Amino acid sequence: MAQDLTLEQIQNFKGKYPKQLWYLFFSEMWERFSFYGMRGMLVIFMVNQLMMNDEVANLQYGATQAFVYAFTFIGGLFADKILGYRKSLFWGGLLMILGSVIFLFWNKFYHYWNWFFQT
Numbered sequence: 001m002a003q004d005l006t007l008e009q010i011q012n013f014k015g016k017y018p019k020q021l022w023y024l025f026f027s028e029m030w031e032r033f034s035f036y037g038m039r040g041m042l043v044i045f046m047v048n049q050l051m052m053n054d055e056v057a058n059l060q061y062g063a064t065q066a067f068v069y070a071f072t073f074i075g076g077l078f079a080d081k082i083l084g085y086r087k088s089l090f091w092g093g094l095l096m097i098l099g100s101v102i103f104l105f106w107n108k109f110y111h112y113w114n115w116f117f118q119t
Contacts, residue, residue, distance in 0.1 A: 020085075027089050034096045038103065039065070049106055 042064065046057040079088035 023089060027093065030093070031096060034100060035068075038099065041103065045103065045106070 043054075043057045043061050046052045046060060047054060050057075052060065079085070079092075083091065
């Protein structure tokens with residue numbers, strides 16, 4: 001049976017946290033930073049770089065946000081049933097880094113993409 005802890009005992013906790021909690025904390029911190037940072041730039045990027053008009057860019061932004069929230073359940077199932085916790089953190093982090101780098105170097109990336117596929 002769990003012991004009843006007082007608020008003072010909880011606030012003065014001097015123990016050690018599990019190692020997995022630090023993985024969770026840093027992956028969540030970077031995920032939130034990346035998500036909200038990219039979300040703030042997405043419409044501006046679509047209007048300025050992809051030459052969409054404001055209405056289309058806002059509709060695309062809304063659809064992107066809907067997919068982000070709708071697919072978290074599917075992604076969680078995929079991570080739990082197939083990949084596991086370590087591989088999920090690795091591949092999720094790698095995809096976040098890749099997305100950030102593509103936005104950072106979009107002009108160069110787009111230029112080489114067009115050159116490679118001759119579009």
